[in-house]
Amino acid sequence: MLKFKSFYSALLFVFILIIFSGCVSRQESGKSVITVWHWMTDREPAFKELSKRYEAKTGVKVSFELYVPSDAYSQKVRAAAQGANLPDIFGILGEKRDFSSFIKAGFILELTPYMDEDNAKWKNYFFAKALAVNEFNEGNSYDIKPGIYGVPIDIMTIQMVYNKALFKQLGLNPNRPPQTFAELLDIGKKIKAANLQGLVSGWGEIWMIDCLANNYAFNIMGKDKVIATIKGEVPYTDPDWIKVLSLFKDMQESGLLASGLVTMVNKTAEQLFANERAVFAFNGSWCVNVYKEMNPKLEYDAFLPPKVTDKYPMAIWGGAGSSFMVSGRSKNKEEAVKFLRWLTEAPQQAYLAEATNNLPANKESINKIPQVLANFARAMDSATHPRVWGVSEFSPVIEALDKGIQSIIIGEKTPEEVAGEVQRIKERELKKRR
Amino acid sequence: MKIKSALENYIFVLPAVLIFSIFYIIPFFSVLQLGFYDWDGILPTKIFIGLSNFKEIFSDRIWWQSLWQSGYITLIALTFQNALAFLLAWACDREIRMKNFYRVIFFIPPVLSEVVVGLVWQWILNGNYGILNHWLTHFGFANLTRNWLSDPNTALTMVAIVHCWKGFGWGFLLFLAGLQTIPRELYEAAHVDGANAWQSFKSVTIPMMISVVVLVAILTILGTMQVFVLIYTMTGGGPGYHTEVPVLRILASMRGSSRFGYACAQGITFGVILCMISFVQLIVSRKAKN
Numbered sequence: 001m002l003k004f005k006s007f008y009s010a011l012l013f014v015f016i017l018i019i020f021s022g023c024v025s026r027q028e029s030g031k032s033v034i035t036v037w038h039w040m041t042d043r044e045p046a047f048k049e050l051s052k053r054y055e056a057k058t059g060v061k062v063s064f065e066l067y068v069p070s071d072a073y074s075q076k077v078r079a080a081a082q083g084a085n086l087p088d089i090f091g092i093l094g095e096k097r098d099f100s101s102f103i104k105a106g107f108i109l110e111l112t113p114y115m116d117e118d119n120a121k122w123k124n125y126f127f128a129k130a131l132a133v134n135e136f137n138e139g140n141s142y143d144i145k146p147g148i149y150g151v152p153i154d155i156m157t158i159q160m161v162y163n164k165a166l167f168k169q170l171g172l173n174p175n176r177p178p179q180t181f182a183e184l185l186d187i188g189k190k191i192k193a194a195n196l197q198g199l200v201s202g203w204g205e206i207w208m209i210d211c212l213a214n215n216y217a218f219n220i221m222g223k224d225k226v227i228a229t230i231k232g233e234v235p236y237t238d239p240d241w242i243k244v245l246s247l248f249k250d251m252q253e254s255g256l257l258a259s260g261l262v263t264m265v266n267k268t269a270e271q272l273f274a275n276e277r278a279v280f281a282f283n284g285s286w287c288v289n290v291y292k293e294m295n296p297k298l299e300y301d302a303f304l305p306p307k308v309t310d311k312y313p314m315a316i317w318g319g320a321g322s323s324f325m326v327s328g329r330s331k332n333k334e335e336a337v338k339f340l341r342w343l344t345e346a347p348q349q350a351y352l353a354e355a356t357n358n359l360p361a362n363k364e365s366i367n368k369i370p371q372v373l374a375n376f377a378r379a380m381d382s383a384t385h386p387r388v389w390g391v392s393e394f395s396p397v398i399e400a401l402d403k404g405i406q407s408i409i410i411g412e413k414t415p416e417e418v419a420g421e422v423q424r425i426k427e428r429e430l431k432k433r434r
Numbered sequence: 435m436k437i438k439s440a441l442e443n444y445i446f447v448l449p450a451v452l453i454f455s456i457f458y459i460i461p462f463f464s465v466l467q468l469g470f471y472d473w474d475g476i477l478p479t480k481i482f483i484g485l486s487n488f489k490e491i492f493s494d495r496i497w498w499q500s501l502w503q504s505g506y507i508t509l510i511a512l513t514f515q516n517a518l519a520f521l522l523a524w525a526c527d528r529e530i531r532m533k534n535f536y537r538v539i540f541f542i543p544p545v546l547s548e549v550v551v552g553l554v555w556q557w558i559l560n561g562n563y564g565i566l567n568h569w570l571t572h573f574g575f576a577n578l579t580r581n582w583l584s585d586p587n588t589a590l591t592m593v594a595i596v597h598c599w600k601g602f603g604w605g606f607l608l609f610l611a612g613l614q615t616i617p618r619e620l621y622e623a624a625h626v627d628g629a630n631a632w633q634s635f636k637s638v639t640i641p642m643m644i645s646v647v648v649l650v651a652i653l654t655i656l657g658t659m660q661v662f663v664l665i666y667t668m669t670g671g672g673p674g675y676h677t678e679v680p681v682l683r684i685l686a687s688m689r690g691s692s693r694f695g696y697a698c699a700q701g702i703t704f705g706v707i708l709c710m711i712s713f714v715q716l717i718v719s720r721k722a723k724n
Contacts, residue, residue: 204670
């Protein structure tokens with residue numbers, strides 16, 4: 001009995017020791033260590049290599065910690081923020097509203113003074129649209145002090161891509177993607193007749209439908225009307241919005257949309273396109289790397305979603321692909337900023353672009369990228385992003401719009417019905433905020 | 435001496451109490467408390483809004499639709515899945531050849547990862563390249579082929595069937611264990627009294643298995659109402675809202691909309707509903723036993 005008690009007491013002691021050891025702060029070693037949390041699996045080896053180069057140059061160790069999948073990463077960052085355990089550098093996945101909450105809570109350092117040093121030398125590295133995603137302008141609706149709060153690591157655009165071999169099979173010119181929406185629908189009919197699969201995309205994951213719907217909303221009604229809708233000044237039942245929703249019905253009826261698209265995740269869509277089982281895909285510039293890994297011989301090219309009208313320019317989502325922020329509570333703020341400045345210099349950006357096939361955020365590195373990637377980069381002129389609009393649509397409204405479009409595609413609801421439902425949710429959300 | 439002994443006892447139970455409090459009691463009350471707040475999960479400030487979140491749940495059509503849909507899956511699991519599990523357990527309990535082989539085979543689906551199962555079935559049910567459509571066409575039923583997971587008429591039922599396939603092994607195992615505890619003498623006595631196989635089953639097997647059936651039913655309801663990973667992998671809740679279930683809605687509130695307070699209120703409401711179902715089931719089963 002005594003032996004048992006002694007054993008149990010020892011066990012208890014170890015247990016208490018473990019608990020308290022968790023409460024003790026980490027010992028600071030003499031050498032600086034910058035910790036970076038990220039979710040970018042494809043960039044991990046390149047980051048590790050750059051970390052080695054930086055340590056060799058400055059003696060400062062940079063520890064990149066990868067957390068996947070991105071959902072889990074996102075939750076980890078939020079939990080760390082609550083526990084005041086954020087790393088020195090991290091990225092935020094989510095809407096601009098979430099970004100603003102992190103800033104309001106003091107979790108993110110304002111980088112404007114650093115960007116403006118030496119006649120804005122650092123700021124001038126970047127494409128203006130890449131920086132805009134991390135910027136809050138004067139009079140922004142989030143009540144954030146105007147300034148720059150993040151550093152873009154790369155840029156992206158989301159466009160259409162088409163398979164050249166399947167274009168030939170359909171009797172089409174492989175070097176001429178459709179220029180108008182009517183042409184796109186005509187190709188849809190040919191795809192249906194040839195019993196091929198048309199457009200694939202991750203429309204089961206919601207946000208990509210939202211992206212294409214917004215592209216066409218910009219083309220049909222212009223930016224101002226889209227923003228006015230988000231502000232609640234124009235209803236979703238407006239004829240222009242009905243027209244946007246009807247495009248999805250037209251695409252479905254023409255045979256352009258691949259079967260099972262509404263529950264398709266982007267990974268499946270990428271596999272189908274890379275394996276030459278689909279004529280079109282709607283995907284981001286990251287797909288260049290993905291397709292290269294899946295099928296290096298794939299012949300394809302990128303193009304802007306074909307216009308419905310010439311009244312307004314077509315806009316696609318683009319800007320900063322991924323960005324890093326410096327923790328406002330980090331003890332290594334200065335070191336962290338120095339590292340990010342180094343990471344975004346032309347040689348490091350060129351290396352990242354070459355190793356990962358992502359578009360560099362640094363303007364000087366853009367001429368050292370493959371042809372298809374360059375086509376994605378050219379579309380930066382047409383790029384916009386919800387994060388630069390200054391206002392955010394309510395999440396339930398975005399969900400209702402996206403799910404509604406799914407319902408239109410499966411023939412369950414009409415565009416008018418979906419518009420009515422979305423507007424009802426919009427009014428409910430507006431009422432709650434008043 | 436008495437005080438020392440009592441103190442010793444308290445110290446010995448302290449680790450268990452600490453673990454239980456830290457990982458169960460405190461989170462439970464935190465979730466309950468958050469249900470009364472409007473909070474985005476990031477800002478340090480939370481706005482107290484009383485019962486607003488709970489009131490909103492009552493008018494949230496999609497929430498109740500998701501609850502109804504998980505109820506539909508549960509109904510299929512309770513009937514189809516458990517009937518199959520019981521029949522197979524009954525067959526394996528009899529003197530049949532290779533019964534140990536069957537026992538292993540039937541228990542393979544439950545030990546597989548839900549993500550893997552979801553992805554494999556997604557491939558089987560794929561409208562373009564799926565093996566199900568391939569075989570249907572091969573055997574002359576091409577008119578039946580469809581995109582099983584994107585068709586609102588079939589998506590939920592398909593998800594329910596896959597869930598049953600994945601889960602029937604648990605019921606099988608419990609039913610088999612229950613059947614093996616029934617004394618063989620009872621069957622021998624019934625046989626001597628002239629009972630045939632059906633009468634033995636009706637008068638011996640069923641009454642002796644009531645408690646196991648109740649246990650399996652409770653586990654099926656609680657497990658199926660909380661089904662999540664499989665649906666997340668197979669359909670993500672689509673097409674539209676046709677395969678949404680409560681846990682997916684809670685996740686959507688928390689992650690998609692950054693409404694932690696509302697998600698906590700949904701979690702509490704869902705927990706209360708599950709408790710009520712279990713309570714009713716327990717009362718019904720007690721009455722049935724009596």
